[in-house]
Amino acid sequence: VKESGIYQDMLNCDQNAQLMVHSSKMYPTEDCTFFQVLARIMSGTLHAGQEVRVLGENYSLVDEEDSRTLQVGRLWIYEARYKVELNRVPAGNWVLIEGIDQCIVKTSTITDVNMNEDVFIFRPLKFNTQSIIKIAVEPVNPSELPKMLDG
Structure with missing residues (x-):
């Protein structure tokens, strides 16, 4: 793998190469309607509105089930306590x-x-922490379970 072009592009942090991004955390928006994904761009350039392929933690070359094509919305970078679009x-x-x-x-x-x-x-990142509390949640009407799981 170290001989591949992608590896060399990431090592050189080449902005003109193929896009490779590693997401590490998700932050909820102020109104809690969706999450913003915090990620580091290892190579290439990410554009707002770009179609990307998102590979989950269970993705492999043999089993591509944990893979989806999505469109990037807006992009921000943190500047102290502000976000710059x-x-x-x-x-x-x-x-x-x-x-x-x-x-x-x-x-x-x-x-x-x-x-x-x-x-x-x-x-994938390993989070070696113990749970402090555990909560069991169920809907009042059992038929609304799918609705609750979707958010």
Whole structure:
């Protein structure tokens, strides 16, 4: 894998290369209607409105079930306590991404839709923490369980 072009592009943080992004955290918006995905762009340039392929933690070359094509919404970068909206963000930057939160559980790998090479995911982050509290939630009407799960 270290001999591949993608590896060299990420090592050099090449903004003109194929897009490779590693998402690591999701932040809820102020009105709690959706999440913004915090990610680091390892190579390539991410544009607002771009079609991307989101590879989940269970994606593999053998089983591509945990893969979806989505359109990026707006992009922001953090500047102290403010967020600055941008149209494009090049390699090497941390970015907040809107519009791709539906299929991400914890972490993901984001690539170009037309990536020709075999793509492997970034190693998922391990959260070695103990639960402080546990809650069981159920709807008043059992028929509304799917509605509750969708949010």
